[in-house]
Amino acid sequence: MSATAETVEQVKSISGEKYKYGFVTDIAADKAPKGLSEDIVRFISAKKGEPEWLLEWRLKAYRRWLEMPEPKWSKVDFPPIDYQQYHYYSAPKSDDDRPKSLDEVDPELLATYEKLGIPIKEQEVLAGVAVDYVFDSVSVATTFKKKLEEVGVIFCPISEALERCPDLVRKYLGTVVPVADNKHACLNSAVFTDGSFVYIPPGVRCPMELSTYFRINEMNTGQFERTLIVADKGSYVSYLEGCTAPMRDENQLHAAVVELVALDDAEIKYSTVQNWYPGDEEGKGGIYNFVTKRGACRGKNSKISWTQVETGSAITWKYPSCILQGDNSVGEFYSIAITNNAQQADTGTKMIHLGKNTTSRIISKGISAGKSDQTYRGLVKISPKAEGARNYTQCDSLLIGDKCGAHTVPYIESKNKNAIVEHEATTSTISEDQLFYLRQRGIPEEAAVALVVNGFCREVMQQLPMEFAVEAQKLVGISLEGSVG
Amino acid sequence: MLEIKDLHATVQGKEILKGVNLTVNPGEVHAIMGPNGSGKSTLSYVLAGRDGYEVTGGRIIYMGEDLTELDPEERAAKGIFLAFQYPVEIPGVPNSTFLNEAVNAVRRYRGEDELDKIQFVKMLRAKTKELNMSDEMLKRAVNVGFSGGEKKRNEVLQMAVLEPKLSILDETDSGLDIDALKIVSEGVNALRSPERSSLVITHYQRLLDYIVPDKVHVLAQGRIQKTGGKELALELEKNGYADFTGEEAA
Ligand SMILES: Nc1ncnc2c1ncn2[C@@H]1O[C@H](COP(=O)(O)OP(=O)(O)OP(=O)(O)O)[C@@H](O)[C@H]1O
Ligand SMILES: [Mg+2]
Numbered sequence: 001m002s003a004t005a006e007t008v009e010q011v012k013s014i015s016g017e018k019y020k021y022g023f024v025t026d027i028a029a030d031k032a033p034k035g036l037s038e039d040i041v042r043f044i045s046a047k048k049g050e051p052e053w054l055l056e057w058r059l060k061a062y063r064r065w066l067e068m069p070e071p072k073w074s075k076v077d078f079p080p081i082d083y084q085q086y087h088y089y090s091a092p093k094s095d096d097d098r099p100k101s102l103d104e105v106d107p108e109l110l111a112t113y114e115k116l117g118i119p120i121k122e123q124e125v126l127a128g129v130a131v132d133y134v135f136d137s138v139s140v141a142t143t144f145k146k147k148l149e150e151v152g153v154i155f156c157p158i159s160e161a162l163e164r165c166p167d168l169v170r171k172y173l174g175t176v177v178p179v180a181d182n183k184h185a186c187l188n189s190a191v192f193t194d195g196s197f198v199y200i201p202p203g204v205r206c207p208m209e210l211s212t213y214f215r216i217n218e219m220n221t222g223q224f225e226r227t228l229i230v231a232d233k234g235s236y237v238s239y240l241e242g243c244t245a246p247m248r249d250e251n252q253l254h255a256a257v258v259e260l261v262a263l264d265d266a267e268i269k270y271s272t273v274q275n276w277y278p279g280d281e282e283g284k285g286g287i288y289n290f291v292t293k294r295g296a297c298r299g300k301n302s303k304i305s306w307t308q309v310e311t312g313s314a315i316t317w318k319y320p321s322c323i324l325q326g327d328n329s330v331g332e333f334y335s336i337a338i339t340n341n342a343q344q345a346d347t348g349t350k351m352i353h354l355g356k357n358t359t360s361r362i363i364s365k366g367i368s369a370g371k372s373d374q375t376y377r378g379l380v381k382i383s384p385k386a387e388g389a390r391n392y393t394q395c396d397s398l399l400i401g402d403k404c405g406a407h408t409v410p411y412i413e414s415k416n417k418n419a420i421v422e423h424e425a426t427t428s429t430i431s432e433d434q435l436f437y438l439r440q441r442g443i444p445e446e447a448a449v450a451l452v453v454n455g456f457c458r459e460v461m462q463q464l465p466m467e468f469a470v471e472a473q474k475l476v477g478i479s480l481e482g483s484v485g
Numbered sequence: 486m487l488e489i490k491d492l493h494a495t496v497q498g499k500e501i502l503k504g505v506n507l508t509v510n511p512g513e514v515h516a517i518m519g520p521n522g523s524g525k526s527t528l529s530y531v532l533a534g535r536d537g538y539e540v541t542g543g544r545i546i547y548m549g550e551d552l553t554e555l556d557p558e559e560r561a562a563k564g565i566f567l568a569f570q571y572p573v574e575i576p577g578v579p580n581s582t583f584l585n586e587a588v589n590a591v592r593r594y595r596g597e598d599e600l601d602k603i604q605f606v607k608m609l610r611a612k613t614k615e616l617n618m619s620d621e622m623l624k625r626a627v628n629v630g631f632s633g634g635e636k637k638r639n640e641v642l643q644m645a646v647l648e649p650k651l652s653i654l655d656e657t658d659s660g661l662d663i664d665a666l667k668i669v670s671e672g673v674n675a676l677r678s679p680e681r682s683s684l685v686i687t688h689y690q691r692l693l694d695y696i697v698p699d700k701v702h703v704l705a706q707g708r709i710q711k712t713g714g715k716e717l718a719l720e721l722e723k724n725g726y727a728d729f730t731g732e733e734a735a
Contacts, residue, residue, distance in 0.1 A: 436535050437573040441587035441643060442561035442594065451586060455577030455626065 032089035038062060041190050044089045048159050048193070051166060057174065061189035064180040071182055074346040075375045075407060076315050078288065086253060088191045088224075115478055147207055153237075154199040155210055158226055161197035168199055172230050176259035176296045176323070184255040184290040184317070192226035192257070200235035200266070209465050210239045225256040231266035233299065238269040240465060254313075255290045264299030264326065269307070271464055272320075273472055275479075276312035281370075283342035286314025293320035294350075297329035297358075305332040306349070307463040309472050311479040314343060319377065321350035324358035324386075331360040334460040336472075338453075338479045339372030339404070348377035348409075353419070357388040365457045366397045368404035369483035375407040380421055382414040389419040397427045398456050400449065400483050450477030486511045486548065486682045487532075487651055493542035494531045501527045503707035504543065509651075512679040516693055516718065517686045519704035520726045525686045526570055528704065529653045532684075533567045534560050547651065561587075562594035564650030568640035568657045570686075575627035580639065581609060583627045584646050591647065612645045615675070617668050633660035641672040652676065652683045658692040670695030690718040705729040
């Protein structure tokens with residue numbers, strides 16, 4: 001069963017009787033009424049048929065959220081958000097509302113799929129075409145599912161996990177990103193509706209990238225996604241989120257939370273390609289992407305590696321971080337952020353060194369074009385007990401044109417005098433010499449820019465799973481279209 | 486092949502080319518010599534269509550077509566190749582990726598099918614071998630960390646791969662050791678055919694022992710001051726350029 005169908009089933013299965021909160025909205029409604037209140041939180045929880053503890057958890061988050069101020073320290077600029085103008089729950093679209101074939105899909109979107117080289121079948125899934133995949137992706141997905149089950153890997157929507165393994169979810173949910181971590185995460189805790197749960201049992205190396213399956217079956221385009229990945233002792237998993245294809249969504253506000261937990265000797269590799277709709281040239285209609293991603297290297301010798309390619313959204317606010325608790329644990333952050341036109345991005349990472357001999361590595365490549373603005377914001381914190389801690393940070397900015405901006409804000413807080421913290425930063429432009437050289441060899445100007453930018457990002461691109469790296473490279477070119485000439 | 490008529494060009498408002506006349510017939514190799522700063526590289530950039538090198542008078546006719554309005558990439562696709570005096574570094578872009586992009590961009594422009602990976606690699610290996618270059622150089626980023634001589638050899642590799650109709654070599658011999666000079670010359674000679682022509686800019690007569698030119702021109706003060714056979718190069722080696730610069734000053 002596809003993820004959407006699953007959700008639909010689930011929503012259908014919640015009968016009106018289960019509902020006992022004296023809340024006036026029709027439980028069968030596809031949409032919650034606009035706005036946010038305790039009743040809406042109860043409504044969402046009821047729709048999902050959640051256990052009592054989770055409802056309490058959500059309500060606690062909601063109450064904290066009311067009191068919390070908006071984060072003001074980032075260098076992004078937008079009008080105040082009117083939280084009461086959004087719907088916080090809507091059922092997935094039924095097949096009747098979806099395009100019947102690719103002929104009904106926005107040609108511009110299809111043109112981009114074409115450029116990215118995405119196969120027709122996948123284009124249909126991505127564009128939300130109501131097609132029957134009985135012979136294709138569902139059977140593929142079933143094969144994947146079987147393979148995962150054989151080794152005991154749990155990979156399912158978080159709402160399903162609450163039924164299959166409630167204790168695991170309860171044990172780890174909110175332990176990396178506490179309910180009241182920041183206003184956006186707090187909102188997510190109160191109203192999250194989608195997201196994935198992954199558990200890798202001790203000693204298991206997950207037999208596939210959790211992306212192939214994901215791309216076909218599990219299009220997480222929810223507004224308030226909640227993802228929780230737990231790698232038990234000595235296990236390994238590579239997880240890929242997102243998609244190079246441009247994603248459109250009527251919901252402007254996105255506030256996801258991702259929590260990773262790595263126990264002794266475990267490794268989690270988390271890769272993201274984010275290409276939400278950036279809005280028009282002025283940024284109108286673009287997505288606000290406020291994400292809280294954090295990983296806890298809880299066990300000794302554990303490792304968490306974040307790789308991200310950020311090209312979309314009108315505003316990106318995102319700092320995938322690592323808490324290096326276990327001795328000898330390793331945190332990595334590899335990032336490419338591209339902003340064009342009126343996009344704004346404030347992104348970076350936090351590496352919190354708590355355990356002995358913990359090491360972290362940060363490689364950030366920022367590309368600004370048009371009149372966009374981007375900031376790398378990084379924190380490396382070394383606690384007094386983190387004997388032998390080491391960090392290496394490299395931040396490179398590339399400017400295209402003279403109307404864009406790039407800023408690097410590295411904070412270093414070292415409380416251990418033996419720690420080694422290295423920071424390197426460069427800012428460069430694409431030189432006219434380079435463009436002329438490439439054009440003289442027959443490469444058109446835009447392709448030449450894309451080539452230089454891909455070269456600039458290479459170190460990070462190489463961290464991506466192979467088939468995704470190829471698409472991501474094409475995406476670089478597409479994101480920068482119209483940035484020269 | 487190439488007909489340059491009374492060409493005037495300015496760089497940042499300063500006139501560098503002051504009426505260049507030059508005709509290269511198909512199959513010919515012409516050498517251009519001249520003092521430092523006389524406008525040789527400027528001429529090559531103008532022919533390749535570099536931004537900022539403005540043609541203020543005269544015409545460039547290449548295979549019967551006026552080039553003035555064409556972008557650099559269009560000229561390249563039509564078969565004009567410039568081996569740079571100072572090859573440019575492109576960090577992070579493997580040499581082979583760059584060459585692959587270039588070959589396929591040119592093929593697309595001409596309406597030909599792109600080469601697939603296997604065809605391309607096969608072709609590239611063959612060319613690399615001819616030029617006695619290591620495969621390792623194909624994996625490295627374009628010109629990054631290359632020695633002076635390696636950069637020049639890399640220019641010749643690109644030329645061999647793109648098989649241009651008109652090659653302009655701007656001091657490709659400078660900085661080459663004797664063996665490299667031979668290899669580079671062989672690369673140029675290998676492309677010699679009745680349909681292809683070359684303009685070889687050099688300061689040294691020695692190169693012309695390997696690449697024997699049909700004509701030698703002296704470019705000084707923004708103009709072709711003298712044209713002769715290959716013996717002119719020997720003469721210049723003996724007497725220098727005093728005659729030409731003196732004339733102009735008087
Ligand atoms: N961008 C520029 N701005 C100002 N002057 C320039 C520029 N480019 C070239 N020139 C000038 O134009 C003149 C011709 O330069 P060019 O590079 O064509 O000489 P050349 O004949 O190739 O010399 P060399 O033998 O040293 O390579 C020089 O006086 C140079 O300083
Ligand atoms: Mg020169």
